[in-house]
Amino acid sequence: MENIAPQLYTLLVFMVIGSVVAVETKNLLSAVISVSAVGFALSVAFLFMGAPDIAITQLVVEILVLIILIRGTILLDNTSVETHRDTLAVVTSLIFFGLLLGFGAMIFGSKGFPEFGEPLMRVSRVYVQTGLPATYAANIVTSVILDFRAYDTLGEATVLFASVLGALALLRKDGKVKGEGVAAA
Amino acid sequence: MKGMTLIVKTITDFVAAFIVVFGAYIVLYGHLTPGGGFAGGVIIACAFILVMLAHGKEQAFARLPEKAAHALDSGGALAFLIIGWLGVSGGFFFLNVFGRGEMFRLLSSGMIFPLNIAIAFKVGSSLFLVFAALAMFRRRSFRSMIEEELS
Numbered sequence A: 001m002e003n004i005a006p007q008l009y010t011l012l013v014f015m016v017i018g019s020v021v022a023v024e025t026k027n028l029l030s031a032v033i034s035v036s037a038v039g040f041a042l043s044v045a046f047l048f049m050g051a052p053d054i055a056i057t058q059l060v061v062e063i064l065v066l067i068i069l070i071r072g073t074i075l076l077d078n079t080s081v082e083t084h085r086d087t088l089a090v091v092t093s094l095i096f097f098g099l100l101l102g103f104g105a106m107i108f109g110s111k112g113f114p115e116f117g118e119p120l121m122r123v124s125r126v127y128v129q130t131g132l133p134a135t136y137a138a139n140i141v142t143s144v145i146l147d148f149r150a151y152d153t154l155g156e157a158t159v160l161f162a163s164v165l166g167a168l169a170l171l172r173k174d175g176k177v178k179g180e181g182v183a184a185a
Numbered sequence B: 001m002k003g004m005t006l007i008v009k010t011i012t013d014f015v016a017a018f019i020v021v022f023g024a025y026i027v028l029y030g031h032l033t034p035g036g037g038f039a040g041g042v043i044i045a046c047a048f049i050l051v052m053l054a055h056g057k058e059q060a061f062a063r064l065p066e067k068a069a070h071a072l073d074s075g076g077a078l079a080f081l082i083i084g085w086l087g088v089s090g091g092f093f094f095l096n097v098f099g100r101g102e103m104f105r106l107l108s109s110g111m112i113f114p115l116n117i118a119i120a121f122k123v124g125s126s127l128f129l130v131f132a133a134l135a136m137f138r139r140r141s142f143r144s145m146i147e148e149e150l151s
Helices: A005-024 A027-050 A052-075 A087-109 A120-134 A140-148 A150-171 A178-185 B006-028 B036-055 B058-061 B066-090 B111-137 B140-148
Strands: none
Touching: A005 A027, A005 B036, A027 A052, A027 B006, A052 A140, A052 B111, A087 B111, A120 A140, A140 B111, A150 B066, A150 B111, B006 B036, B006 B111, B036 B058, B036 B111, B058 B111
């Protein structure tokens, strides 16, 4: 396999810059577009790593989320944030980020954690070896998500179902007092 | 005039059907080529969302009524569960009890093929409904804001 590290590092730097812009910009529309740029770069990264299934899904969902977020952003009356950030919030998030890094170093740095991919690869080795003969599905990703791990897909479908219920319940027109939703938004 | 300009409407009329066909291809060949029910369902939903953005919600609901979208959403989830329960007849939930067919053919891989279709209906119609709910929400203020921007 050829070395794809330079391309991946370029994409990673681009994604980090995009994320910082998304957090720091004052305009919500610019923030949404920066987040989408990060998502598209992630999709290209998946292509480089040889995962076209995930790349297609990432790309398509990114387009849909971009459309929905832009409509949601423009719908809001105030699309730019003028107020300064709360000092307490910044300090708290910095402390928690430090704690996260510290615990991560403790877990991954010590010998108590197994080698990367070791117990997981034992499961996926079975999937790779028996995927085609057991299911006759030429696309091994589909044989994993819809046969070996159909439970996961069922959970994912349930999450989507709940999200639709939530969206329709929150944004419905019927049975709502006029002006109720405006104050909430 | 409702919706976007004439150029966008014409291009949308021309392109929307092809997007649906491509989404159907992604769904039906999900077990053979990259793709699958989720990605294909989102692509089909994107076609309807494109119609809704270009023509307004009446045109989009004329092509896929809201009640039908609700039925497809629930029906897809129900079909997924029923196919899972069919596996119980062989011993386990989600056991692949269907005939596996011939390798590399369209009708192969047993229950993966119908599960892909069920997922596509479920995901496509539910994402369309989410967008429709968001688009109907305070549409008036959105339009007035655009007009303010332009004037």
